[in-house]
Amino acid sequence: MENRTHISVQGLNVHIRREHVLKDINLSIPDRKITAIIGPSGCGKTTLLRSFNRLIDATEGVRVSGRVLVDDEDILDPRAEVTHIRKKMGLLLQKPFPLPMSIYENVAYGPRIHGIRDRRRLDGIVECFLRKASLWDEVSGRLSQPASALSLGQQQRLCLARGLAVEPAIILGDEPTSALDPQSSQRIEQTFTELKRDYTIVIVTHILRQARRLADHVVFLYLGELVEQGPAWDFFNNPKHPMTREYIKGLIS
Amino acid sequence: MKDAIAGKTMLALTLFAVLLVLLMIAGLYLKSRPVLSSHSLGELFFSTRWRPFRGQFGFLPFILGTLWVTGVAMLIAVPLCLLTAIYLSEYAPARVREWVKPLIDILAGIPSVVFGVWGMLVVVPFIKDTVAPAFKVFSTGYSVLAGGIVLAIMVFPVIIHVTLEVLRAVPSEVREASLALGATRWQTVKRVVLRKALPGVAAAVVLGIARAFGETMAVLMVVGNVPKVPKSVLDPAYPLPALIANNYGEMLSVPLYDSALMLAALILLLVILAFNVASRLVLRRVERSLR
Numbered sequence: 253m254e255n256r257t258h259i260s261v262q263g264l265n266v267h268i269r270r271e272h273v274l275k276d277i278n279l280s281i282p283d284r285k286i287t288a289i290i291g292p293s294g295c296g297k298t299t300l301l302r303s304f305n306r307l308i309d310a311t312e313g314v315r316v317s318g319r320v321l322v323d324d325e326d327i328l329d330p331r332a333e334v335t336h337i338r339k340k341m342g343l344l345l346q347k348p349f350p351l352p353m354s355i356y357e358n359v360a361y362g363p364r365i366h367g368i369r370d371r372r373r374l375d376g377i378v379e380c381f382l383r384k385a386s387l388w389d390e391v392s393g394r395l396s397q398p399a400s401a402l403s404l405g406q407q408q409r410l411c412l413a414r415g416l417a418v419e420p421a422i423i424l425g426d427e428p429t430s431a432l433d434p435q436s437s438q439r440i441e442q443t444f445t446e447l448k449r450d451y452t453i454v455i456v457t458h459i460l461r462q463a464r465r466l467a468d469h470v471v472f473l474y475l476g477e478l479v480e481q482g483p484a485w486d487f488f489n490n491p492k493h494p495m496t497r498e499y500i501k502g503l504i505s
Numbered sequence: 506m507k508d509a510i511a512g513k514t515m516l517a518l519t520l521f522a523v524l525l526v527l528l529m530i531a532g533l534y535l536k537s538r539p540v541l542s543s544h545s546l547g548e549l550f551f552s553t554r555w556r557p558f559r560g561q562f563g564f565l566p567f568i569l570g571t572l573w574v575t576g577v578a579m580l581i582a583v584p585l586c587l588l589t590a591i592y593l594s595e596y597a598p599a600r601v602r603e604w605v606k607p608l609i610d611i612l613a614g615i616p617s618v619v620f621g622v623w624g625m626l627v628v629v630p631f632i633k634d635t636v637a638p639a640f641k642v643f644s645t646g647y648s649v650l651a652g653g654i655v656l657a658i659m660v661f662p663v664i665i666h667v668t669l670e671v672l673r674a675v676p677s678e679v680r681e682a683s684l685a686l687g688a689t690r691w692q693t694v695k696r697v698v699l700r701k702a703l704p705g706v707a708a709a710v711v712l713g714i715a716r717a718f719g720e721t722m723a724v725l726m727v728v729g730n731v732p733k734v735p736k737s738v739l740d741p742a743y744p745l746p747a748l749i750a751n752n753y754g755e756m757l758s759v760p761l762y763d764s765a766l767m768l769a770a771l772i773l774l775l776v777i778l779a780f781n782v783a784s785r786l787v788l789r790r791v792e793r794s795l796r
Binding site for chain 1: 599676677678679680681682683684685686687688692696697700701
């Protein structure tokens, strides 16, 4: 399979107030692969992820410069339409945050916002994406119940279905399994490996083992700087940078 | 030993403060017994005849007067306060929010007489010379509308403050979840944030109503104080608190008059108490559920 680049980051700098959070980041994220962004906490992983869908805009006192190309469109361009960019990416947060409505409405929320009103079409969408997130069998009989009634692991899969329902090309996960029990984490991971056939997946994780299990491509950040990036096998078996070696051995944390 | 005494004393004082409310309710009830025993509740609450000299005490004009003024105030205040709170919570930069919040709270500290004077000097003439002629009716300006406008401004701080707190308590991740799906900020506010905050917003409004219900001075100064059921917002009205404030101490030679006023006070106290307790309970539950 050819290695097409889906997201390309060029000279990205992010300042939050007086802090230089991301320093001149250059990297490329391959299409339809799982890319793991790893690094110790506070290294800017989440900030990097949030600049991909411009949720970073909401941060108080933020300044962003550089270019982030998604499908060759610079999403940091002030003329770029934010809602359009965000529609291209599904986001999973650390903890699931279902919207204050029913299971059905959670999944239908995105499509409705983007103008789909037809009930039968919505029904189809809801079922399709709940299946994709491997949640359908557990909830098909109680779609009208409030989403908050689900278990944490189910909620996270619901959030995944909700994100998929706007038909993004990219899934962003910000430590998407860190609040879940091992079994639920495993299900999410499994779903990710199934989904990478159709989606580009970028996850932030501080669990090295998870990165090893899942990632095809790894990006290692340390203190706001890009230390090393590359295919997962090379990264873990033949790290080039001494810092990477130490991090993999668990010396830096 | 000294510490124990100090502790007990303070406990006693605290209990006294709580008891005070109960004592007041009991006192008002005892005082209003005479009028309650000589008149039926139906007559007291549903008769429009207020002729104390003939022993007729129909509270309906006053109850309706209170409801009209409060209703008009809420119609004006609720949309304005909601939009203000939404702006401050969802759109304004943190710096603006930190500046505006205390300014709004200062509004709550202005003595109500000042609002009353402002109402008499500005709102009343405005209604008399501009609003009423526009509808081709005559009004002295002392009216339900004047009372409603003045009251609306007086309840702004309560409603804005509480609504803002409730909106800020909605976790930012819920907003992000909606924004990340490509929703606009307004869609997010309308469909997610407000829905999540709805019970709290309702409680804020009820707190505002409770405040409006009992406000006396400013309303009394602009509302006209005519004991008749108002037929439009340009008619004068006579709310319950104004009735008590205007007459207590002056008309007490009339038999049963003081008892009737105490009944009015009792009704006010109970209604406001109920509103306060209900909204505080809701707010507590909201806070817990959002955390």
